[in-house]
Amino acid sequence: MTDNILEVNNFSVKFPLMKRGLLSRQVGEFTAVNNVSFSVQRGSSLGIVGESGSGKTTLVRAILRAIDPASGSAVFQSHTGAVDLCQLSNKALIPLRMQMQMIFQDPFASLNPRMKVADIVSEPLVIHRPEQHREHRQMVIHMLERVGLEADTLHRFPHAFSGGQRQRIGIARALILNPSLVICDEAVSALDVSVQAQVLNLLVDLQQEMNLTYIFVAHDLNVVHHFCEQALVMYHGSVVESGPVEQIFTSPRHDYTRLLLSAIPSLDPDIKLSPLDRNSLSLE
Amino acid sequence: MSIDTILSIRGLSVMFKTEIGEHLAVNNVSLDMKRSQTTAIVGESGSGKSVTAYAMMRLIQAPGKITSGQIICTPAQQESFDVLQLADNSDALYHLRGGLMAMIFQEPMTALSPVHTIGNQVMEAILTHQSVTKAEAFELACAMLDRVGIADASQRMQQYPFEFSGGMRQRVMIAMALVCKPQILICDEPTTALDVTIQAEILALLKELKETIQISLLFITHDLAVVAQIADQVMVMNQGRVLETGSVRQILNDPIHPYTQNLIAAVPGMKQQDRLRPVSNKPDPTDYPSYSLIPVKGDRQVALPVSLIPEEYHL
Ligand SMILES: Nc1ncnc2c1ncn2[C@@H]1O[C@H](COP(=O)(O)OP(=O)(O)O)[C@@H](O)[C@H]1O
Ligand SMILES: Nc1ncnc2c1ncn2[C@@H]1O[C@H](COP(=O)(O)OP(=O)(O)O)[C@@H](O)[C@H]1O
Ligand SMILES: [Mg+2]
Ligand SMILES: [Mg+2]
Numbered sequence: 001m002t003d004n005i006l007e008v009n010n011f012s013v014k015f016p017l018m019k020r021g022l023l024s025r026q027v028g029e030f031t032a033v034n035n036v037s038f039s040v041q042r043g044s045s046l047g048i049v050g051e052s053g054s055g056k057t058t059l060v061r062a063i064l065r066a067i068d069p070a071s072g073s074a075v076f077q078s079h080t081g082a083v084d085l086c087q088l089s090n091k092a093l094i095p096l097r098m099q100m101q102m103i104f105q106d107p108f109a110s111l112n113p114r115m116k117v118a119d120i121v122s123e124p125l126v127i128h129r130p131e132q133h134r135e136h137r138q139m140v141i142h143m144l145e146r147v148g149l150e151a152d153t154l155h156r157f158p159h160a161f162s163g164g165q166r167q168r169i170g171i172a173r174a175l176i177l178n179p180s181l182v183i184c185d186e187a188v189s190a191l192d193v194s195v196q197a198q199v200l201n202l203l204v205d206l207q208q209e210m211n212l213t214y215i216f217v218a219h220d221l222n223v224v225h226h227f228c229e230q231a232l233v234m235y236h237g238s239v240v241e242s243g244p245v246e247q248i249f250t251s252p253r254h255d256y257t258r259l260l261l262s263a264i265p266s267l268d269p270d271i272k273l274s275p276l277d278r279n280s281l282s283l284e
Numbered sequence: 285m286s287i288d289t290i291l292s293i294r295g296l297s298v299m300f301k302t303e304i305g306e307h308l309a310v311n312n313v314s315l316d317m318k319r320s321q322t323t324a325i326v327g328e329s330g331s332g333k334s335v336t337a338y339a340m341m342r343l344i345q346a347p348g349k350i351t352s353g354q355i356i357c358t359p360a361q362q363e364s365f366d367v368l369q370l371a372d373n374s375d376a377l378y379h380l381r382g383g384l385m386a387m388i389f390q391e392p393m394t395a396l397s398p399v400h401t402i403g404n405q406v407m408e409a410i411l412t413h414q415s416v417t418k419a420e421a422f423e424l425a426c427a428m429l430d431r432v433g434i435a436d437a438s439q440r441m442q443q444y445p446f447e448f449s450g451g452m453r454q455r456v457m458i459a460m461a462l463v464c465k466p467q468i469l470i471c472d473e474p475t476t477a478l479d480v481t482i483q484a485e486i487l488a489l490l491k492e493l494k495e496t497i498q499i500s501l502l503f504i505t506h507d508l509a510v511v512a513q514i515a516d517q518v519m520v521m522n523q524g525r526v527l528e529t530g531s532v533r534q535i536l537n538d539p540i541h542p543y544t545q546n547l548i549a550a551v552p553g554m555k556q557q558d559r560l561r562p563v564s565n566k567p568d569p570t571d572y573p574s575y576s577l578i579p580v581k582g583d584r585q586v587a588l589p590v591s592l593i594p595e596e597y598h599l
Contacts, residue, residue, distance in 0.1 A: 163329075267508055267512050278481070
C-alpha cells in the first residue's frame with residue numbers, strides 16, 4: 001500500500017508581469033511553475049533539482065502557501081486526515097503549519113538579529129504551543145542536543161556561530177514542533193563540503209529518529225543523488241523528468257536531464273568533463 | 285627554481301590585525317606556478333586562498349599586512365623580480381597589475397559598472413592599456429568578446445551588465461582580463477556562483493584559452509571536482525597553511541595528508557555512499573598540527589612529520 005504524505009496535482013504558480021512607469025500596471029503573467037504533479041512517500045526524501053530560476057523555490061513555497069498557487073491541488077496527510085492545502089483559508093492553515101516546516105540556506109535571513117538562540121528555537125513553540133510554556137525551555141535544550149549543540153549556546157546570538165552551527169540552529173527551529181514534512185531549500189548549499197557532510201548525516205539521523213519526510217531542493221545533483229530516493233528535474237517551471245534517483249542518474253530520459261548530468265565534473269581527473277551541446281538538444 | 289617556473293612564492297605570511305588580535309591568514313606559504321600550466325589552490329572557506337592571490341598582486345590592504353616572504357616572478361624573456369620589493373606606485377607595479385597579471389572573481393557584477401554598457405567597459409580596459417584609437421578599441425573589444433564565446437558581440441556591446449546572464453558576465457570578465465595580454469590569470473572561484481551547465485562551459489573556455497594562448501592559470505576553488513577537471517598542479521590549504529602539493533592525479537587519486545583524504549571522502553559521490561565522512565569541524569589548529577612541508581617521492585610535498593608519512597613515499 002502506498003502511503004503518500006503529499007500528493008501534488010496540476011499545480012501552477014503565476015506572477016504578474018508589471019510594466020514599470022509612473023503608474024505600474026499588469027501587462028501579463030509569468031508562469032513560474034507550470035502544471036506540476038508528483039507525490040512524496042511518507043518517510044522518504046524527494047529531491048528537486050534544476051538550474052537557478054527553474055521554479056524550485058516557488059514550487060515549495062506555494063505548496064506551503066507562503067504564496068498562492070494559480071491552480072491545482074496539494075493534498076497533505078495531516079494528523080487529522082487528508083486536506084487540500086490549496087483549498088484552505090489562512091486561518092485553517094495555522095494548525096497545519098506545525099506539521100510542515102522549512103529549512104533555508106540562510107536560516108536567519110528573515111529573523112531579528114537581536115534574537116538569541118533560545119528565542120529563535122522556541123519561537124514556534126510560543127506561537128503554536130503557548131499552553132506548554134513551562135516546558136519550552138526543556139524542549140529547546142533537548143532539541144539543541146539532538147542537533148548536536150550544547151545547552152550553553154542558548155544565550156548566544158546566532159551571528160557568533162559558524163555556518164554549520166547556524167544551520168543546526170535552523171534545523172532545531174524547524175523540528176521543535178515535531179513536523180512530519182520538512183522542506184529543505186538549498187539548506188546545505190552554502191556550507192563547506194566537510195560541514196555539509198555533517199549536516200547531511202544529521203538530517204539522515206533525524207529522519208529516522210523523528211520519522212520525517214523530506215523535500216530536498218538543491219542545485220547540486222551529487223547531493224540529491226546521495227540524499228534522496230526519488231527526484232524531480234525542473235526546467236523553466238515544468239517537471240521534465242521524475243522517478244527513482246538511481247534511474248534518473250543512470251538512464252536519464254529527458255534531454256535536459258542528460259545535459260545536467262553531462263555537466264557534473266567528476267572527482268577523477270581522467271574522466272574528462274564533456275558537456276552535451278545545448279543547441280543539439282530538445283530542451284522544452 | 286627551475287626555468288619553467290613563472291611564479292615562485294617563498295615563505296609568504298599575511299597578518300590581519302583585528303580587535304580580537306593578530307591573525308595569520310596566510311602562514312609561511314610556498315608555491316611554484318609552472319609556466320603555461322594550471323595551478324589550483326583548494327581549501328575550505330577562510331583557508332587563505334584569496335588572501336594569497338591578493339598578495340600576488342600586491343592588493344593586501346589594512347588591516348592586512350604582508351609580514352614576510354618573497355614572490356619571485358619570471359615573465360617570458362624577462363629577468364626575475366620580487367613582486368614584494370616593487371615600490372608602491374611604481375611603473376613596475378602598475379605594469380604587474382595591468383599587464384602581467386589579471387584576475388577574475390566569483391561575482392562579476394561587483395567588478396562591472398552597472399551604469400556603463402559592456403562595450404564601453406571592455407573598450408575602457410583596452411584604451412588604458414594600449415595606445416590605440418577608439419575605433420580600433422571597438423574592433424579589438426568586439427574580437428575579444430567573440431573570442432570568449434559571446435555571439436553577436438557588436439550588438440551585445442550596446443547592452444548593460446544586468447542584461448547579461450551570470451555566465452555571460454563571467455565571459456565578459458575573462459575578455460576584460462585578457463585585453464592586456466596577461467601572462468598569469470588568477471581565477472578566484474570563477475564558477476562557484478554559476479549553474480553546473482554554465483560552469484562546464486566556463487571551465488571549457490578557460491582550458492581552451494590556456495592551451496591556445498599559453499597563459500598560466502592560478503585557479504582558486506573549494507570544489508575538488510572542479511580541481512580534478514582544470515588543474516595540472518594542486519596545493520591544498522587549510523587555516524592559512526599548505527598541507528600538501530602534487531599533481532592533480534597524485535592529490536585526488538592518492539592523497540597522503542589525512543586532511544586531503546577526509547576532504548575527498550566528504551564529497552557526496554556519484555555512487556550512493558551510506559554515510560559521508562566529514563572532516564572534523566573544530567577550527568582547532570591542533571587537528572592538523574603545523575608541520576612544515578617536506579618533499580616526498582614523485583615531486584610532491586606534504587606537511588607531516590616523517591614518522592606519519594607511509595614508507596613508500598619516503599625519498
Ligand atoms: N515574487 C516574484 N515575482 C516575480 N517573479 C518571481 C518571484 N519569485 C520568483 N520569480 C521568478 O520565478 C522564477 C522561478 O524562481 P525560483 O522559484 O526562485 O527558482 P529557483 O528556486 O529554481 O532558483 C524565476 O524566473 C524568478 O525570477
Ligand atoms: N579584510 C580582512 N580583515 C580581517 N581578516 C581578514 C580579511 N580578509 C581576510 N581575512 C582573514 O583571512 C582569512 C583567509 O581569508 P581568505 O583568503 O579570504 O579565505 P578563502 O580561502 O575563503 O579565500 C580568513 O580567515 C579571514 O579571517
Ligand atoms: Mg531557489
Ligand atoms: Mg576566497
